[in-house]
Amino acid sequence: MSNHDKYLLKNFSIGLPKIMTYENEKQVETAICKEAVIEAFLTKNGFVGDGVADLKNHGGPDRAVCVYPFEHYALWEKEFGITLPKSTFGENITVTNMLEADVCIGDIYKLGDAVIQITQGRVPCSTINKRVGLPLIMKRMVETGFTGYLCRVLEEGNVCADSKITLIEKHPKAISVLFGNEVYFRRAKDAEAMKTLLSVEELAGEWKGYMTNRLAKLASS
Template identity: 35%
Template sequence: MKARLVSLNVGKPRELAHGRRTVRSAIYKTPVSGVLWLGERGLEGDEQADLRVHGGPEKAVCVYPLENLPHWRAVLGLELGPGAFGENFSVSGMVEEAVHIGDTYRVGEAVVQVSQPRQPCFKLAARHEVPELALLVQESGRTGFYFRCLQPGRVRAGDELALLERPGASVSVAEANRIMHRDKRDAAGIERLLAIPELSASWRRTLEKRLGGAVEDAGRRLSG
C-alpha cells in the first residue's frame, strides 16, 4: 500500500478547558484544501501555543495514521476524522510498525524525515474530554510520529509519500515506543535507538539518562 498524505491540517492557539482552568492550545487542527508551503518549522498557517514542547525543527510536522482511527472510535465511542489527534498530516499506509526513525520521504516538493514518535500530552485528553486518553495512546503504541523538514516545498492533500532512504540499523516507531514507554530498562534497545543519528535530541537526552541509570542498576546487582 502506497503511503499517502490524505489530509493537511492546521490550527492556531485557542482557549482549551482543562479541569477548572483553561490553557492555550493549538490541538484543534482543521483540514484545508489546496497547496501549502512546508518549511523547516512547519506548515504555513499553523501555529503552536507552547514552543517549549511543540513545534520547532525536529517537530515540524505531526503525523498520524488514519488506520488507527477505527480503534479509537471503538474505544472512545467518538466520531473521529482527520486532525482529531492534533496532527498536521493525516496519512494512510504509514502505521507505526512500518515507519522507522530516520526514514526520509519525498512529499510534493518537500523532503521530510522521521525524528521521533509523538508523545501525547494532557491537551489531547482535554480536547476529547477523556482524562486518560494521553496514557491510552501511549500504552497502545498508536502514537503517530514527527517529521523534520529537510527540504522545504509545496505540499497538498493527495500527495504520495515516497520513501527515499532508510538507515541501515533502523528501529520502527512501534519499537521505539516499546523501549521508551514499556520496557524502560531495555539497555540493548536503548543503545539501538541511540545509534541512530537521526533520532531527535530530546529523545536522545532522555534515553542517555535512562541508559546511565540502567548501567548503574546492573553494576549494583553484580556487586551485591
C-alpha cells in the first residue's frame, strides 16, 4: 500500500453550535452534532461553516481540525452494544490508519488542498456522554487514550469528502499522540515525561502552558 492511498477519509463533517436535547428534555448548546458535507474551505481557524459553543475549551488556531480514528468505532460499538452515528465525537474528519499510537505531535499531512499539523490529543468532554446516552464513554476514551486529536492549519485550502490524506512529514522526535495523552491524563507527577512532551516545539500552546505549570508546581513542592 503506497503512502498516497494508506489513509482514507471515511467521513467529513462540519456544524455550527445548536441546541441538543438529551436525557429527560435537558438541553445544551453544542457543535458536537456535525453533519456530513461534500466540501468546505479550511481556514487557519477551522472549516468555514464549522464552529464551537465552548470557546474556552474548544477551537482556536491550535485546535482548528478535530480528527478521530475510524477503527475505534467498532471497538466502542462492541463494548457498549450500540450503533454510533457518523461523527459521534464531533470530529471533522474520521480517518483510517491514523491511530493515536501511530501519529505524532508535529506530523504534517496534506488534506485535500490544505496542509494540517497535529498539535495535541483531544480532551473529551461530557457532551459526548450526553450525545450518545452513554455515561461511561468519555471515561473509557480517557482510560484508553483513544480520544482523537487536534490539528493546526499550515496552509488553507478546499477539502472534499473524497479528498486524499497524505503524509508530508513525520516529526523527527516521534512523540505519539497516545504518549501525549498518557502524560496529560495519567502522569501528572512525571517530570521527565512532561519535559519530553514539551521538547516538541509544535505542541499546542495550551498544552505547553499546562505542562509548564505542572512542572513548576512539582519543582516547588
